[in-house]
Amino acid sequence: MGLTSVSVGGMRNLGFTRLELEGITAIISANNYGKTNLMEALRFAVSFITASPKDRLSMMSYTRYIPLVTALQNQEFSFEVELDEPSLGRYRYIRYGFSFAWLRDDGTGRRITHESIEIKASKTGKWTNYLKRKEGKYKKTYDTRSFSTVVLDDAQLAIDVLTSFENIDINPAIRKIQNMAFVMFDAIDAQDKFSSVPIEFEGEPATEGGIALNDDDLPRALYRLRQCNEDRYGDFLAAVYTLFPTFDSFSVDAYKLQEEVHEQLLKSLGSQEGEGGIPFRIRDELYRVTVKDTHLNQPVDIRRMSTGTKRIVWLVANTILASLSHAEMVGIEELETSIHPQLMKVLLEILDENKGDTRLLVSSHSPALIQYLKPTQIYVGVPNEEGVASFKRIRSKSIAKLTARAYDMGLGIGEYLFELMSSGERGSRELLSYLEA
DSSP states (O other): OEEEEEEEEOBTTBOOEEEEOOSEEEEEOSTTSSHHHHHHHHHHHHHHHHSOHHHHHHHTTOTTTSOOSGGGTTOOEEEEEEEEOGGGGGGOEEEEEEEEEOOOTTSOOOEEEEEEEEEESSTTSOOEEOEEGGGTEEOOSTTOOSOEEOOOOTTOOHHHHHTTSSSOTTHHHHHHHHTOOEEEEOOSOOGGGGSOOSEEETTOOOOGGGOOTTOSOHHHHHHHHHHHOHHHHHHHHHHHHHHOTTEEEEEEEEEEOOHHHHHHHHHHHTSOTTOTTOOEEEOSEEEEEEEEETTSSSOEEGGGSOHHHHHHHHHHHHHHHHHHTTOSEEEESSTTTTOOHHHHHHHHHHHHHHOTTOEEEEEEOOHHHHHTSOGGGEEEEOOOSSOOBOEEEBOGGGHHHHHHHHHHTTOOHHHHHHHHHTSHHHHHHHHHHHBOO
């Protein structure tokens, strides 16, 4: 089932925000409000979990992330997720969170102040606490009544060390937390994603079969997808032909790198492969995506096609790759950019069909996109006078009233929400009346 909710706050201008996640969740607000900060805070939090204690000390000092808004100047960074993993049995439902204090001018801070691990067997069951960080205590199993001792440094998370202990039944749940992946698709122009890169560095992230997620070399990723998983590649082609009915063919091909080009690359780098402290190699082959369109007299490299076409292909491909890599969440900034409104509904349906258990979080300025989502999938930037960004969902009991009010004004729900956002104090008050407390 995957990620069911996420909460984050205390970075830049971002106040506490909790998102209950469905297949696709949208965050909308006026310009320069905090949508990007919310996305970045989620990526930062997941990176913090997997970082080393040394790197965490540096992360807790990031001046570009420390809140500067007066109302948040003493706010700690906080993060919490809820996960549903049916294979874990009585440890199926997991709630994990942490907080830390940012570095302050007097040198204090830079320490983890809170961490919690709570687990339950059923959706309606009661949460059982497995960690008392402030007391340095943890619980090994559901049947264990007593808590054992664990010693943690200021930049050390309990999940760093608990998996090294024997006889801890919650370790599979902890590994689920440690393996969470949040990927941002924030490129507005995907042109560079279709240029096959001849140099490969060690440690590049990959999914099953060496298929890279969010690869800067999308032709290579698609070629490997075709080689390793024909069914999902077939899903990708079906999506492309649905979105672009004038496409006669869509081909991904490999071609050998000429020996003289190989030598020129080595010479320009001034090093041999794997030597000189640069862990890289020159690839034996490069890749190209070619499209034949009904209206064209010959096949063309996809890089010559429109910005919107490339972005749609890039988003569909990476959504499928994210599902294969079991990424918990994908963030897509301004999904509507360069995409015709008439394609939006079909694109959303295709992304939803191909995402698997991955949750999609999209930011948007488009009323058209909002029209194709359920009101419960939409989180709206909450108006305030303090410069603090937070997002709230439309109250279930207010949906009928909101819909009727929009209809009376001759608007769709998305158009009406954006109208309220730009209508000053009066619009803000009305908008707040529709949102959860």
